[in-house]
Amino acid sequence: MTEQQLREFATRAEELVTVPDFGELDRRGRNLRRRRHAITAGVAACLLVLGAVITAQNVKPKTQEPVEPPELPAKVTPYPGNTMSTLDEGTYELMLGSSDSPVARVTVPRGWNAWEGPNHFDGHAPGRVNEDALGHATWYVGLLVLELELVARGECDAVLNTVGVSEKGTSAVVRAITNAPRLELKAPAERLTKFGHPAVHLRLEIVAKAGCDRDFLFYSARNGAIGYLEDGSDIEAWVVDVDGHTAVVWGTWTPNAPSKEVRDLRAMIDSIEFAFKE
Amino acid sequence: MAERETLSMGAPPSFDAPRITLANVFQLSYRRLVVQLYAVVGDLGEAEDLVQEAFVRASAAGGRFRRVDNPEAWLRRTAINLHRNRWRKMRNFNRVRPELVRSPDLPGLEDHVVVIEALRKLPEGQREALALHYLADQQVAQIAELLGVAEGTVKSRLMRGREALAALLSEEVDNDD
Numbered sequence: 129m130t131e132q133q134l135r136e137f138a139t140r141a142e143e144l145v146t147v148p149d150f151g152e153l154d155r156r157g158r159n160l161r162r163r164r165h166a167i168t169a170g171v172a173a174c175l176l177v178l179g180a181v182i183t184a185q186n187v188k189p190k191t192q193e194p195v196e197p198p199e200l201p202a203k204v205t206p207y208p209g210n211t212m213s214t215l216d217e218g219t220y221e222l223m224l225g226s227s228d229s230p231v232a233r234v235t236v237p238r239g240w241n242a243w244e245g246p247n248h249f250d251g252h253a254p255g256r257v258n259e260d261a262l263g264h265a266t267w268y269v270g271l272l273v274l275e276l277e278l279v280a281r282g283e284c285d286a287v288l289n290t291v292g293v294s295e296k297g298t299s300a301v302v303r304a305i306t307n308a309p310r311l312e313l314k315a316p317a318e319r320l321t322k323f324g325h326p327a328v329h330l331r332l333e334i335v336a337k338a339g340c341d342r343d344f345l346f347y348s349a350r351n352g353a354i355g356y357l358e359d360g361s362d363i364e365a366w367v368v369d370v371d372g373h374t375a376v377v378w379g380t381w382t383p384n385a386p387s388k389e390v391r392d393l394r395a396m397i398d399s400i401e402f403a404f405k406e
Numbered sequence: 407m408a409e410r411e412t413l414s415m416g417a418p419p420s421f422d423a424p425r426i427t428l429a430n431v432f433q434l435s436y437r438r439l440v441v442q443l444y445a446v447v448g449d450l451g452e453a454e455d456l457v458q459e460a461f462v463r464a465s466a467a468g469g470r471f472r473r474v475d476n477p478e479a480w481l482r483r484t485a486i487n488l489h490r491n492r493w494r495k496m497r498n499f500n501r502v503r504p505e506l507v508r509s510p511d512l513p514g515l516e517d518h519v520v521v522i523e524a525l526r527k528l529p530e531g532q533r534e535a536l537a538l539h540y541l542a543d544q545q546v547a548q549i550a551e552l553l554g555v556a557e558g559t560v561k562s563r564l565m566r567g568r569e570a571l572a573a574l575l576s577e578e579v580d581n582d583d
Contacts, residue, residue, distance in 0.1 A: 153462050161467075
């Protein structure tokens with residue numbers, strides 16, 4: 129009887145399963161294969177260069193001709209994390225999750241602060257550290273690049289009420305963000321290619337909600353709990369499928385942030401490249 | 407060999423046919439694999455994610471996948487390993503306890519939802535064993551090898567799982583009376 133019920137369940141369920149587009153899955157697989165080959169080729173190239181250098185060192189040339197060094201990539205600095213110190217202008221590499229996850233490389237202009245992502249605000253004064261300046265700030269812009277695990281949900285009637293989105297794909301993350309309390313879509317979500325990957329573009333605003341004091345918006349194991357900016361703040365976000373990993377690029381600014389700061393933020397976002405560590 | 411060759415005409419499709427493509431395997435096996443994983447993990451959305459990710463990896467494997475003897479078994483193993491890896495990561499972060507939202511069950515499955523609800527109440531090991539044995543027609547040795555446990559463990563899980571599932575399903579019948 130039990131076995132029969134199991135099989136009847138399976139037979140009926142098979143009839144009802146929705147079949148997705150195979151082409152999309154195949155495309156993702158081909159991209160994954162291309163990336164793996166690129167990494168393998170890169171490693172092979174490094175080994176060839178290393179072999180050539182060792183060979184050159186072991187062979188005494190008849191003439192002392194200079195050896196041209198291999199072209200070095202542009203300098204990329206590991207992002208220091210939440211140090212609340214001023215960053216040098218340059219390109220930084222942010223870790224998103226585990227060693228399997230992609231990293232995000234972003235070019236930061238002069239004067240930005242190192243929080244979980246680069247941010248910028250006023251309130252600075254001689255002798256005042258960045259942490260204190262933030263307490264005196266009248267405007268704020270910030271960038272986060274995250275691999276989310278939890279997103280707030282519900283009507284703010286629980287202290288901790290979240291939806292898990294870890295490894296559930298871009299659609300689940302988009303759904304969770306657009307359903308989070310106090311976030312309002314300003315325009316329809318838009319599917320496009322951004323940073324060289326399929327992405328969903330979201331334009332949101334943080335709105336006041338009576339009876340909702342929620343501070344916690346989302347959580348990632350690498351960055352911890354992330355809260356809301358003030359009411360009326362704008363968010364421009366991209367939920368990106370980076371070869372099967374879901375990354376969230378989250379740009380946010382307060383209502384009175386100067387236009388130049390928002391332009392700098394957008395330029396930083398446009399500079400983002402995703403890569404996988406070897 | 408081109409990736410997108412069609413099946414040779416005249417012969418029924420089978421995994422032994424030299425020109426079976428991943429697209430063919432997808433058409434033949436996708437639904438069945440989703441239902442099997444649905445029974446294993448208890449969540450339709452997760453089952454769909456796992457099976458789709460398995461097909462992505464099959465596509466990424468290219469020629470290596472085409473040389474596999476049993477493509478459906480390869481895909482099922484990949485999906486189950488993905489599920490186990492996810493849950494291992496979830497157990498590792500304990501700072502915030504997640505409130506997972508279960509995906510809705512298949513619409514139209516109302517007459518059989520008692521089965522999936524009963525399966526969800528079983529310990530994971532029993533649920534896996536029952537789903538693989540009855541829905542994927544896997545034998546004890548195959549299940550043991552897939553899950554990385556002894557054959558005796560699989561037999562024990564099957565026996566206890568059958569008893570527990572039967573008790574849960576008859577409870578449902580009693581509740582309806």
